[in-house]
Amino acid sequence: MTYSPNLQNRIVFLGNFTKTDFFRLVASQMDRRRTRVSWIVVNAQQRDILLQDYPVEDVLYLPLSTPETRTPYPVKINDLVFADRRLKHIMPKGLRYLRAIQAPIVDFLEGAVPTLVVGELTYSYEVLTFRLIQQVLPKARWVSPFLTRVPAGHFAFFADEAFSREVYLAPSDLPEANLGGEDDVDYREMNRKHIAHQGSTGFYAEKVGTFLSLKNYDPEDPTWKSNTRLDKIKKNLAWMANRLSYRRVPKSGIEAIDACKGNSVIFPLHLQPELNIDTCGRYWDNQAETILKIWRQLGPDDKLFIKEHPVAIGNRGAGWYRRLLAYPNLELLHHAAPVDKILRKIDYVFTISGTMGLEAALMGGKVLCLAPTTYDRLENVVSPTISDLRGAQDISTLYANLQADKKDGWTQQEYAEHLEQHAFIGDPEGDHIANPGSWQPHNIGLVKQAFEHVLAQLETTTS
Numbered sequence: 001m002t003y004s005p006n007l008q009n010r011i012v013f014l015g016n017f018t019k020t021d022f023f024r025l026v027a028s029q030m031d032r033r034r035t036r037v038s039w040i041v042v043n044a045q046q047r048d049i050l051l052q053d054y055p056v057e058d059v060l061y062l063p064l065s066t067p068e069t070r071t072p073y074p075v076k077i078n079d080l081v082f083a084d085r086r087l088k089h090i091m092p093k094g095l096r097y098l099r100a101i102q103a104p105i106v107d108f109l110e111g112a113v114p115t116l117v118v119g120e121l122t123y124s125y126e127v128l129t130f131r132l133i134q135q136v137l138p139k140a141r142w143v144s145p146f147l148t149r150v151p152a153g154h155f156a157f158f159a160d161e162a163f164s165r166e167v168y169l170a171p172s173d174l175p176e177a178n179l180g181g182e183d184d185v186d187y188r189e190m191n192r193k194h195i196a197h198q199g200s201t202g203f204y205a206e207k208v209g210t211f212l213s214l215k216n217y218d219p220e221d222p223t224w225k226s227n228t229r230l231d232k233i234k235k236n237l238a239w240m241a242n243r244l245s246y247r248r249v250p251k252s253g254i255e256a257i258d259a260c261k262g263n264s265v266i267f268p269l270h271l272q273p274e275l276n277i278d279t280c281g282r283y284w285d286n287q288a289e290t291i292l293k294i295w296r297q298l299g300p301d302d303k304l305f306i307k308e309h310p311v312a313i314g315n316r317g318a319g320w321y322r323r324l325l326a327y328p329n330l331e332l333l334h335h336a337a338p339v340d341k342i343l344r345k346i347d348y349v350f351t352i353s354g355t356m357g358l359e360a361a362l363m364g365g366k367v368l369c370l371a372p373t374t375y376d377r378l379e380n381v382v383s384p385t386i387s388d389l390r391g392a393q394d395i396s397t398l399y400a401n402l403q404a405d406k407k408d409g410w411t412q413q414e415y416a417e418h419l420e421q422h423a424f425i426g427d428p429e430g431d432h433i434a435n436p437g438s439w440q441p442h443n444i445g446l447v448k449q450a451f452e453h454v455l456a457q458l459e460t461t462t463s
Contacts, residue, residue, distance in 0.1 A: 008034050009455045014119035014126050015041035022430025029448045043221045060108040063220035068100040075131050080124035085273040086225040087124055098128055105129055106136055114458045115140040121279050123223050141458055145428035149358055154423035162280040164372035166422035168454045245318035251334040257345040262301030263395055265348045267294055268356040271312040281352040281371040294350045295330055297395045307333040366399055379409030424450040
């Protein structure tokens with residue numbers, strides 16, 4: 001394909017399951033006389049679909065069998081494979097794969113025009129691409145677009161692995177928010193829809209259907225853990241057994257917080273595997289160990305509560321909870337306990353990078369956040385290190401000392417104003433279960449406009 005001499009920039013989308021189809025719709029509206037659109041994918045079926053609309057030089061396919069053609073760059077691939085939800089199960093092969101794909105990624109992204117690379121950082125090939133951009137690709141910039149919790153119905157672009165710092169100011173003349181005629185879908189509503197879907201007949205029918213057909217299974221895809229029926233049986237039987245055994249784990253009601261004589265502390269469990277814990281919370285991703293580190297901060301009358309993420313029920317067996325509950329003053333709150341009521345009662349929220357920490361912070365609560373987050377800039381949020389935990393007298397002095405040492409913490413108003421300046425209207429995540437309206441033409445157009453706005457800024461910053 002011969003590109004127009006007027007070509008000003010390039011956008012490269014990293015494939016990631018249904019998000020690939022969503023971004024195909026966004027890309028179809030972009031002006032390809034001005035912007036070169038390219039793709040990096042790891043699934044053969046997605047490659048074949050993309051090749052119907054794009055030339056082969058704009059579709060980089062990275063199967064597990066990719067051969068190593070030159071010496072890899074000094075990237076911590078052990079760090080990547082350790083947290084990858086599939087490659088950690090085939091670690092020697094996974095390490096070979098992460099060595100091999102470095103050369104084709106760099107060759108594909110090198111060029112004279114400013115290049116915007118768009119991805120989610122869920123899988124190690126995405127994180128590897130991110131790190132290579134930082135090290136050896138001066139004309140390329142990485143962004144991850146994610147919905148903001150505040151304001152609702154908006155999203156921002158992030159350029160760090162923890163999605164903690166918004167980049168690229170939104171234009172001042174934004175259109176009215178209207179996602180295809182539906183009301184804005186906030187985070188809690190999206191979660192409720194996922195929970196309802198997970199317990200539906202259709203959800204189980206879908207699982208049976210994919211098991212029988214092995215639909216979309218690709219042994220060369222580095223993101224698929226279950227590529228055979230035997231793998232699928234093992235995975236789903238364990239999930240179902242865990243859901244059943246969870247019912248027998250003793251749980252406390254919200255009144256247990258009132259009964260606590262000392263400091264009450266909550267640690268909301270993360271869904272895992274999941275982006276917020278495996279990537280954003282890197283090095284805090286063993287939640288059982290993290291919980292015990294927090295438990296060790298308790299005084300004689302203090303109590304630590306953990307609360308399961310409703311979508312995660314089935315991911316952990318009863319034994320996982322019981323090993324933790326064997327420790328005194330550690331209780332499991334019922335997963336249906338209302339979060340807003342919990343936060344009005346609890347003294348401290350300990351989180352890795354969770355949304356409950358944001359909700360607590362916006363309510364003025366005392367939050368200890370272990371990983372970088374967008375809300376760690378708030379004045380009532382502190383970020384303890386292992387050294388801080390070792391040296392603290394108790395949890396009260398831990399928080400008080402860290403807050404006293406915090407410089408230039410933001411008020412809630414300053415935080416809200418910052419987000420508004422970086423918030424684009426629309427939903428870039430393409431979650432067809434939680435927000436089917438995001439696939440409507442109006443929202444696709446909003447997301448496309450946001451990308452074009454960022455590409456225009458990129459041209460000036462990389463020239």
